[in-house]
Every structure is written in structure tokens, then in C-alpha cells.
Amino acid sequence: MIKKWFRNIGPGPLIAAAFIGPGTVTVCTLAGVGFGFALLWAMTLSIIATIVLQEMAARLGIISQKGLAEILRSEIKHPILKGFAIVLTLSAIVIGNAAYEAGNISGGVLGLETIVGHQFIAFGDFSLNLLSLTIGCIAFILLYIGNYKVLERVLVFLVILMSLSFLFSAIITKPNLFKVFEGAFIPNFPKESLLTILGLIGTTVVPYNLFLHASLVKEKWKGESDLQYARKDTFIAIILGGLVSMCIIVSAASIDSFQINNASDLAKGLEPVFGSFAKYFLSIGLFAAGITSAITAPLAAAYVASGCLGWKTNLRSRKFRAVWIFILVLGVLFSSLNIKPITIIKFAQIANGILLPIIAGFLLWVMNKESALGVYKNSLKQNLLGFVILVISLLLSIVALNKVLQLNLF
Structure with missing residues (x-):
């Protein structure tokens, strides 16, 4: 039974690994420190929205045996619209x-x-962070092997490690379970919490995961009979990922301090109250969150570039490898030299802000095409849920653009 379950684990844990990155950990930490358990409901909403969209992406990938970027390229017929969609997608995901x-x-x-x-090594006026190089080398080796099964097993292990680390951190703080459940299921809008709520949703419902999921299911499953496994895999992994995010919020809520800006500060803050082992749990969780996202982000970019530009999506092809190597090398350089590419990040935030509602809308449109999905097209219920998520993604887009461009709309 357990052996069969492990055999049918698919890309779901990789999707969870992708959305629980350092950004998510930081936003969840700030949500817990600033608002206690009050914003846990935003994670419940995020879990539902992510399950709905990722199930659609997985179903599309299995039935069509194409990635979302490939579908985008083939289904949009108008040359100007197609060009705009491809440029926007490449800008948001790859850059x-x-x-x-x-x-x-x-x-x-x-x-x-x-x-x-x-751990630094100095070269004259420059100092190189050896830990950045170490993480970069681990990610490079795993991606260069080009074996989906190896990649999947390593990431499943890291996701389990991350989940247990943050779960133990939350248990250590001995939270009031009644208040936790109340926060998770009763919407609450404390003063000045809107941006944090949208941040929690925005770090969970991410555009590149839709592309990554539709591409990865083709590596694991080949037929309609596998849909049941893909759905189960998606539900379990995303719920687990959402619970991990909730555990971070619960852990952060136990610290009565506003000097905490990230999970590293949270790890140090837990130490005097709950002992040194609390610090190690959170630190291991943050390491696992960082390295899993460091692997999945270049992988997603390579799939998107291949689909948009009409290349073969082969994990070992030169073009595919060139894209993820470019992403990984830039990441290692910026991280190890402590360079903050603010302009590029702002551009990426704008592109992602525009892309999310467009891709959500495109996905809904494609999921209703009988020519692409046959009897597996969306039901009325799936369309209604998808429409609600589309509205939420539009709101996220407006808030993201307002923040980056400083439009002062709120």
C-alpha cells in the first residue's frame, strides 16, 4: 500500500517545493509576527485556489501531452496576440x-x-559566499543529471524534511489549537493587513507553477487512466505545502517581537524561549525551502523557454540546459557577491503581476476547448471556481503593480 503510494507520487511535491521558497517563508513569518493567527484563513483560500488551477494544468498536460507554453503557442492564432503572450511569458518566467x-x-x-x-573567501576587494556556491553546485548536479526520477526523489525528500522541520517548530511553540482553527477558517481583516493577505495568496498562487506542472506531468504519466493519480498527487502535495506555510505563521506568532524580518531572525528568536534545537528545526526548513526553489525555478524557466520557442522539452538537450544554467549561474553570482538586482526584480514583479490573470484567463479558456481536452474539459463547477480565482488574480495584479510602480491606489 505505502510502496504503491510512493510509486505514484508525481510532480505535486515539486510544485509544493516551488511555491514554498524563501519569499513565502518570509511573508508567512511577517504575517505571524504582525497579526498572530488572524491571517491563517488567507492560506486556506490560497490552498483551494492553487488546487483548482494546478489540477487544471495537470489535466491539460496529461490529456494533451503538451506543456502550457506549447499550448499557448499553438492555440493563440492571432499573430500579434501570440507575440505579446510569448514575450510576456518569457519576460515574467525566464527573466x-x-x-x-x-x-x-x-x-x-x-x-x-x-x-x-x-563562510566567505576573499579575493582582494571581493568576498565570495561559499555557501551560495555550495547550494548552486548541488542544484547544478541534480539538474545536469537530467533524470526526472532522480530529481523527483531528491525534491520529495527535501519537501518532507522541510515539512517536518516547520511542523516541529510549530509544535514546539504549543499554540492554542482553537485559535489556530478559528484563524484558518474565519476571515479576519486586521488594520493594515491587506497587503500581507495579498502577499500570502500571491506567494502561493504563482504563474510559473502552472507551466511547470503541465510540463512535469508528461514526464511521469502518459494516459487518461493516470488522471486519478495526478489529482491525488496534486491535492495531497498542495495541502501539505499549505500546512507548511501555516506552520511558519504559527511559529512566528509565538514570538513577541517586531524586530523579525525573515525566517533566520525567527530561528534566532525561538532559541532563547524554546532552546537551541528550535533554531535548528527552522534553519533546516529554511535551507530546504531555499534549495528546492533554487532547483525548480531554473527548471520552470527552461520548460517555458522551450515551449514558447518551439524547442523539444528534453531535460538533456543543449538548449534546455543552456536556459537553466543561465538562470542558476546568475542566481549564484548575485547571491554570492551580495548584489541585489533591484531593477530586474521590479521588472519581473510587473511582468508577473500582468501575467497571472492573463494565464489564469487563458487556462480557463483552453480548459473549455473540446478540441484540446474532449470529455475532460471543465465542468460548470470548475469554471465557477476558476472565475472566482481569476477575479482574485486580477486583484493581486493590481496590488502588485500599485506597489512596484508606487501608484498609491490604496
Whole structure:
């Protein structure tokens, strides 16, 4: 029974690994520190929205045996619209993931530094972070092997490690379970919490996961009979991922301090109250979150570039490897030299802000095409849920653009 379950684990844990990166950990930490358990319901909403969209992406990938970027290229017939969609997608996912990769690697480094301290090597006026290079090398080796099964097993292990680390951290704080459940299921809008609520949703419902999921299911499953496994895999992994995020919020809520800006600070903050082992749990979790995202972000970028540009999506092809190597090398350089590509990150945030509602809308449109999905097209219930998520993604897009462009709409 357990052996069969493990055999049918698919891309779901990789999707969970992708959305629980250092950014998610930081947002969840700030939500817990600033608002206690009050915003847990935003994670419940995020879990539902992510399950709905990722199930659609998985179903599309299995039935069509194409990635979302390939479908985008083939189904949009108008040349100007197709060109706009491809340029926007490449900008948001490929350039965006290159900008965010430094943050993924830096997050993993923060987790390690909390345990082993700073590890730098000096070259004249320059100092290189050895931990950034270490994480970059691990990610490079796993991606270069080009074997989906190996990649899947390593990431499943890291997701389990991350989940247990954050779960133990939350248990250690002995939270009031009644208040936790109340926060998880009763919407509450404390003063000045809107941006944090949208941040929690925005770090969970992410555009590149839709592309990644539709591409990865083709590596694992080949036929309609596998849909049941794909759905189960999606539900379990995303619920698990959402619970991990909730555990971070619960852990952060136990610290009565506003001097906490990230999970590394949270790890140090737990130590005097709950002992040194609390620090190690959180640090290991942050390391696992950083390294899993450092692997999945370049992988997603390579799938998107291949689909948009009409290349074969072969994990070992030169073009595919060239894309993820470019993303990974940039991430390691920016992280190890402590360079913050603010302009690129702002551009990526704008592109992602525009992309999410467009891709959600496109996905809904494609999921209703009988020519692409036959009897597996969306039901009325799936369309209604999808429409609600489309509205939420539009709101997220407006808030993201308002924040980056400083439009002062709120």
C-alpha cells in the first residue's frame, strides 16, 4: 500500500517545493509576527485556489501531452496576440526567475548560516559566499543529471524534511489549537493587513507553477487512466505545502517581537524561549525551502523557454540546459557577491503581476476547448471556481503593480 503510494507520487511535491521558497517563508513569518493567527484563513483560500488551477494544468498536460507554453503557442492564432503572450511569458518566467533565483539561493544560505555561521573567501576587494556556491553546485548536479526520477526523489525528500522541520517548530511553540482553527477558517481583516493577505495568496498562487506542472506531468504519466493519480498527487502535495506555510505563521506568532524580518531572525528568536534545537528545526526548513526553489525555478524557466520557442522539452538537450544554467549561474553570482538586482526584480514583479490573470484567463479558456481536452474539459463547477480565482488574480495584479510602480491606489 505505502510502496504503491510512493510509486505514484508525481510532480505535486515539486510544485509544493516551488511555491514554498524563501519569499513565502518570509511573508508567512511577517504575517505571524504582525497579526498572530488572524491571517491563517488567507492560506486556506490560497490552498483551494492553487488546487483548482494546478489540477487544471495537470489535466491539460496529461490529456494533451503538451506543456502550457506549447499550448499557448499553438492555440493563440492571432499573430500579434501570440507575440505579446510569448514575450510576456518569457519576460515574467525566464527573466523573472533569473532575478528571483538569487533570493532562493540566499534563503538556503540564511538557513545554513544560522547553523554553521558565515563562510566567505576573499579575493582582494571581493568576498565570495561559499555557501551560495555550495547550494548552486548541488542544484547544478541534480539538474545536469537530467533524470526526472532522480530529481523527483531528491525534491520529495527535501519537501518532507522541510515539512517536518516547520511542523516541529510549530509544535514546539504549543499554540492554542482553537485559535489556530478559528484563524484558518474565519476571515479576519486586521488594520493594515491587506497587503500581507495579498502577499500570502500571491506567494502561493504563482504563474510559473502552472507551466511547470503541465510540463512535469508528461514526464511521469502518459494516459487518461493516470488522471486519478495526478489529482491525488496534486491535492495531497498542495495541502501539505499549505500546512507548511501555516506552520511558519504559527511559529512566528509565538514570538513577541517586531524586530523579525525573515525566517533566520525567527530561528534566532525561538532559541532563547524554546532552546537551541528550535533554531535548528527552522534553519533546516529554511535551507530546504531555499534549495528546492533554487532547483525548480531554473527548471520552470527552461520548460517555458522551450515551449514558447518551439524547442523539444528534453531535460538533456543543449538548449534546455543552456536556459537553466543561465538562470542558476546568475542566481549564484548575485547571491554570492551580495548584489541585489533591484531593477530586474521590479521588472519581473510587473511582468508577473500582468501575467497571472492573463494565464489564469487563458487556462480557463483552453480548459473549455473540446478540441484540446474532449470529455475532460471543465465542468460548470470548475469554471465557477476558476472565475472566482481569476477575479482574485486580477486583484493581486493590481496590488502588485500599485506597489512596484508606487501608484498609491490604496
